[in-house]
Amino acid sequence: MVIGSAVSTAVPLVDLSPAMSELPQEVFEVCSDILRSGNFIGGAFVERFETDWAGYCGRRYAVGVANGTDAIELTLRALGIGAGDEVIVPTNTFIATAEAVSRAGATPVFCDVDDDTLLMTPRSVAEVVTARTVAVIAVHLYGQPCDMDALTAFADSAGLALIEDAAQAHGAAWRRRKVGGWGAASCFSFYPTKNLGAAGDAGAVTTDDFWLASRIRALGNHGRSTHDGNCHEVLGGNSRLDALQAAVLLAKLPFLDDWTRRRNRVVGQYRARLGGLPEVRFSQPLPMAACAYHLNVIRVPERDLVRRHLAERGIATGIHYPVPCHLQPAISGSSSLPVAETAARELLSLPLFPHLDVASIDYICDAVEEAVLATG
Ligand SMILES: *Cc1c(COP(=O)(O)O)cnc(C)c1O
Numbered sequence: 342m343v344i345g346s347a348v349s350t351a352v353p354l355v356d357l358s359p360a361m362s363e364l365p366q367e368v369f370e371v372c373s374d375i376l377r378s379g380n381f382i383g384g385a386f387v388e389r390f391e392t393d394w395a396g397y398c399g400r401r402y403a404v405g406v407a408n409g410t411d412a413i414e415l416t417l418r419a420l421g422i423g424a425g426d427e428v429i430v431p432t433n434t435f436i437a438t439a440e441a442v443s444r445a446g447a448t449p450v451f452c453d454v455d456d457d458t459l460l461m462t463p464r465s466v467a468e469v470v471t472a473r474t475v476a477v478i479a480v481h482l483y484g485q486p487c488d489m490d491a492l493t494a495f496a497d498s499a500g501l502a503l504i505e506d507a508a509q510a511h512g513a514a515w516r517r518r519k520v521g522g523w524g525a526a527s528c529f530s531f532y533p534t535k536n537l538g539a540a541g542d543a544g545a546v547t548t549d550d551f552w553l554a555s556r557i558r559a560l561g562n563h564g565r566s567t568h569d570g571n572c573h574e575v576l577g578g579n580s581r582l583d584a585l586q587a588a589v590l591l592a593k594l595p596f597l598d599d600w601t602r603r604r605n606r607v608v609g610q611y612r613a614r615l616g617g618l619p620e621v622r623f624s625q626p627l628p629m630a631a632c633a634y635h636l637n638v639i640r641v642p643e644r645d646l647v648r649r650h651l652a653e654r655g656i657a658t659g660i661h662y663p664v665p666c667h668l669q670p671a672i673s674g675s676s677s678l679p680v681a682e683t684a685a686r687e688l689l690s691l692p693l694f695p696h697l698d699v700a701s702i703d704y705i706c707d708a709v710e711e712a713v714l715a716t717g
Contacts, residue, residue: 351655351656352657352692352697352705353657353692354657354658354659355534355692355693355694356694356697357533357534357538359694359695360593360596360694360695363596364592365592368589368592371588372588375585375588376585380584381585382583382584383582384584386588386591387583390582390590390591391403391405391582393591394529394545394590395547397512397519397597398519398522398527398547399521399522400521400527400547400548400549401550401554402547402548402550403545403547403554404546404548404561405543405581405587406545406546406580406581407544407561407582409529409532410441410544411441411561411580412529412530413437413438413441413442413478413504413506414441414444414445415546415557415560415561415580416546416553416557417445417504420476420502420504420525420553423446423447424446424447425473426446426448426474426475426476427447427448427449427450427473427474427475428448428450428475428478429449429461429466429470429478430442430451430452430666431451431452431454431465431478431480431482432451432453432454432666432668432678432681433459433460433482433666433681433684433685434482434506434666435509435662436662436666437530438478438666439672447475449672450469450471450474451665451666451667451678452469453465453468453679453681454678454680454684455680458485458625458626459483459485459624459638460480460481460485460487460488461479461480461492462491463488463491463492463494463495466492466495467495470499470501474501476501476502477495477496477503477504478504478505478506479492479503479504479524480506480509481506482509483624483632483634483635484510484536484604484632484633484635484636485510485513485632486510486513486514486520486627486629486632488627488630489515489520489524490516496524502525503523503525504524504525504527504528505520505521505523505524505526505527505528507520507527508529508530508532508535509635509636510536510635511535511597511601512536512537512633513630513631515631516629517631525548525553526546526548526553527546527547527548528544528546529544529546529547530544531543531544531590535635536600536633537590537594539589539590540585540586540589541586543582543583543586543587544582555567556575559574560578560580561579561581562577562580562581563577563578563579565577599695603695604633604693604694604695605632605634607634607637607694607702608632608634610699610702611623611691614706615639615709618709618710618713620641621640621641621709621713622640622641622687623639624638624640635693636661636690637690637692637693638661638690638691639688641689643712643716644688644689646712646716647713647716648660648689650708650711650715651691651705651708651712654708656692658689658691659689659690660690661688663685663688664685665678665681665685667681668682692705
């Protein structure tokens with residue numbers, strides 16, 4: 342699967358095929374065994390992946406769900422968050438974070454982001470807290486962890502639930518403790534292009550709270566009681582991880598740390614080449630953050646011109662995200678959040694995947710340099 346390949350793309354934004362080729366042959370055999378067995382929903386592969394993923398994140402429990410958006414929605418519902426409640430979300434995030442809050446019946450309230458990290462901070466959160474605020478969703482955007490010590494202290498002192506949206510940050514850590522291990526619960530997407538991706542849609546929630554894990558599991562399985570499958574204790578829905586996705590995730594998990602190192606090395610190579618250009622800004626990770634870069638985001642004032650120049654050279658780029666959530670038509674009535682609004686006009690995502698080679702990185706950096714000189 343190649344993302345962002347236009348007519349004659351020399352370098353795609355993401356290319357998943359080299360990572361798939363690294364997987365041992367057994368995974369394809371395991372998938373064909375599953376197809377022959379007819380055991381598609383739940384079962385041993387799902388249980389094994391849940392155990393391994395919880396262990397990887399340093400948590401007691403992981404609950405597989407259908408996708409990352411459901412992971413957030415079900416976590417909020419399981420925490421009893423709904424109508425009348427406000428949940429604080431950074432405006433610079435994928436719309437799914439806000440969508441999940443609305444689908445749970447609560448109101449997303451957007452906070453601005455820090456100009457250096459493009460992440461929420463306790464200060465930006467404090468600016469939008471009201472008497473109705475019940476939770477904060479810390480989004481580790483682009484694979485950069487938020488300051489989890491400061492956010493934990495803030496949430497504890499204000500009596501708010503802290504939830505991680507770690508959909509872009511599998512394997513990242515704050516002060517040696519992995520993301521997925523902070524707050525009341527942590528939500529992951531395994532959409533194919535994420536740092537750990539399935540062969541379709543998949544997601545999970547990690548937590549140390551047995552009751553919360555059980556409730557999320559019940560809500561994702563039609564509110565079924567664990568003792569009696571015909572007894573529906575709460576009205577839930579359908580959001581389950583299936584055996585084929587779990588088998589693919591289990592096969593890829595042993596490669597995650599190596600792929601993360603490669604992603605981070607690619608970003609380091611971009612920084613070494615472009616960091617000296619006064620027109621190009623990279624976001625600055627916080628001192629305690631061990632990033633697991635998902636996107637390689639730069640800021641350039643003449644973004645659209647640079648983007649066009651790269652496209653002419655067959656280089657695919659992305660913008661994450663061109664319109665901050667609080668300005669999306671689906672969302673009404675938010676005040677101005679100036680840092681995110683300015684950043685949105687300058688953000689540009691350059692190709693990033695673990696197997697992106699040095700020659701391609703050089704080719705891309707040459708094109709960025711040319712573009713910046715031409716526009717400067
Ligand atoms: C991908 C993503 C999600 C949603 O995940 P899906 O599996 O696509 O539903 C949520 N939050 C962020 C930050 C994401 O990048």
